[in-house]
Amino acid sequence: MKHPTREEWMAFVYEELSESESKPLQEHLQGCAECERSVGRWRGTMGALDGWKISQARPRILAPWVRWAAAAAVLLVVGVLIGQMSAQRSFKNEMAAESARTREIITQFAKAVAENRVRDQEAYLATLRELETQRAGEMKAMREDLETVAANTQAQLGRLVSFSGQ
Amino acid sequence: MVVAFYMGAGMSLLNLTNLFAVSDEQLMWRVRSSDDGEAFGQLVGKWQGAIQRLCLRMVGDSHKGEDLAQEAFAKVFAHRKDYHANAKFSTYLWRVAMNLCYDELRRLKRRPESPLETDGFSLLDGLASSGAGPDGELEGNEQAEMVREALQKLPEHYRSVVVLKHYEGLKFREIAEVLEIPEGTVKSRMAEGLDQLEQILTRALRAEMNPLPPAQPRLKKESLVL
Numbered sequence: 001m002k003h004p005t006r007e008e009w010m011a012f013v014y015e016e017l018s019e020s021e022s023k024p025l026q027e028h029l030q031g032c033a034e035c036e037r038s039v040g041r042w043r044g045t046m047g048a049l050d051g052w053k054i055s056q057a058r059p060r061i062l063a064p065w066v067r068w069a070a071a072a073a074v075l076l077v078v079g080v081l082i083g084q085m086s087a088q089r090s091f092k093n094e095m096a097a098e099s100a101r102t103r104e105i106i107t108q109f110a111k112a113v114a115e116n117r118v119r120d121q122e123a124y125l126a127t128l129r130e131l132e133t134q135r136a137g138e139m140k141a142m143r144e145d146l147e148t149v150a151a152n153t154q155a156q157l158g159r160l161v162s163f164s165g166q
Numbered sequence: 167m168v169v170a171f172y173m174g175a176g177m178s179l180l181n182l183t184n185l186f187a188v189s190d191e192q193l194m195w196r197v198r199s200s201d202d203g204e205a206f207g208q209l210v211g212k213w214q215g216a217i218q219r220l221c222l223r224m225v226g227d228s229h230k231g232e233d234l235a236q237e238a239f240a241k242v243f244a245h246r247k248d249y250h251a252n253a254k255f256s257t258y259l260w261r262v263a264m265n266l267c268y269d270e271l272r273r274l275k276r277r278p279e280s281p282l283e284t285d286g287f288s289l290l291d292g293l294a295s296s297g298a299g300p301d302g303e304l305e306g307n308e309q310a311e312m313v314r315e316a317l318q319k320l321p322e323h324y325r326s327v328v329v330l331k332h333y334e335g336l337k338f339r340e341i342a343e344v345l346e347i348p349e350g351t352v353k354s355r356m357a358e359g360l361d362q363l364e365q366i367l368t369r370a371l372r373a374e375m376n377p378l379p380p381a382q383p384r385l386k387k388e389s390l391v392l
Contacts, residue, residue: 007353014331014356016338042357045364049332051309052317054219103201106243 003035004028013042098138190255198246209255210239216334217263223329224267225274226318234270238263260336260344264326271322312374316366324359327352 004012004025011017012025029036193209196202217238222231241262242249249258317325326345330336331352338356342349 006357007350010353010356011338014338041364042360045360045367046332048309048367049313049328049363051306052223052313053310054222106201106203 001032003032009035009039009042013039013046191251191253194246194249194255195251197243198249198251201246206243213256213259214239217259220260220263220329220334221267223314223317223333224264224322224325225270226314230270234266235263238266241266254343257340257343260330261346264330264344267326268322308374312367312370316363316370319366320359320362324355324362327355328359328363331356 008025012022015022017025029039188205188208190209190212193202193205196205197209214235218232218235220231221234221238222228225231225234238259242259249255317328320328327341330341330344331338336344338349338352341352345352
């Protein structure tokens with residue numbers, strides 16, 4: 001009797017075969033005690049492996065990574081919007097510098113993490129928290145500046161409308 | 167009829183959403199070309215769980231596993247310019263993580279760490295949410311620990327296939343791409359891995375059920391003289 005190969009059985013037990021491909025193996029199983037024992041043992045081991053479940057991964061430094069990367073992205077996005085809204089060159093120059101600095105920080109951080117194999121995670125976390133605090137302060141300042149620009153623009157628009165109405 | 171209308175609308179919305187969904191490769195392209203932190207954050211958010219699980223199962227230690235996962239993402243970011251757009255991102259990421267695991271395992275072999283240096287396996291990581299009572303939970307933890315130890319006894323080239331296939335659900339073809347070996351080799355390693363795991367787990371169960379008595383002191387020759 002020609003038995004399917006172990007490779008074919010692996011595709012079978014892990015359900016990677018189409019219905020037409022698995023049918024002959026299923027039929028062979030019904031008539032071959034030896035293969036039935038082998039497949040039964042493999043399935044038993046697969047069931048035992050299922051006994052090791054891992055709970056939700058604990059986000060450690062990766063969470064600050066995500067928050068920090070998102071904060072940096074927000075800065076970049078806000079910078080583009082401000083550039084479109086306002087013609088004030090000094091504002092645009094500040095945001096470009098901020099984006100460049102953020103990119104530099106990302107590069108340095110990634111390089112430091114790669115080189116040190118994350119042995120001093122506490123220091124990185126402290127740096128990230130400090131950066132987040134700095135960014136939060138800078139975001140607040142930018143928001144206030146934006147509101148000033150918006151108010152000025154509003155006032156100018158109002159004067160334009162009243163002038164054109166005359 | 168109303169239900170059918172809303173179902174149709176929902177499907178259309180889903181199709182539209184899929185139309186605008188950004189692929190991993192597109193996100194990685196943004197990271198590569200413009201250091202896009204947000205894009206990289208999305209990739210990390212999507213893949214950190216899977217990579218942490220892989221690393222934990224390969225090295226058998228939850229904290230080391232997390233460190234290795236972190237290192238994998240740092241490496242991907244640091245070498246973002248080397249990423250080729252025609253390569254599948256997931257294959258690339260799995261390979262980076264697996265190679266780091268291999269490096270760590272080789273390092274541990276050269277310098278075995280003392281029990282104090284490794285906190286070993288956190289039982290919290292092994293808890294299965296069976297909802298059973300105290301005895302049920304203890305059994306779950308014991309089984310998880312048994313499987314963890316068995317995997318650590320399995321040679322690495324079998325362990326990598328078992329972890330990628332059984333726990334992470336990759337297709338055999340995908341595993342072949344990650345490990346850069348033929349698909350047939352992946353399947354034969356899987357079969358051999360399962361065979362060896364069966365033997366290891368059977369021995370462990372027997373040892374559990376029939377623990378060896380404490381070692382008896384050796385008798386001196388003269389004490390046997392009557």
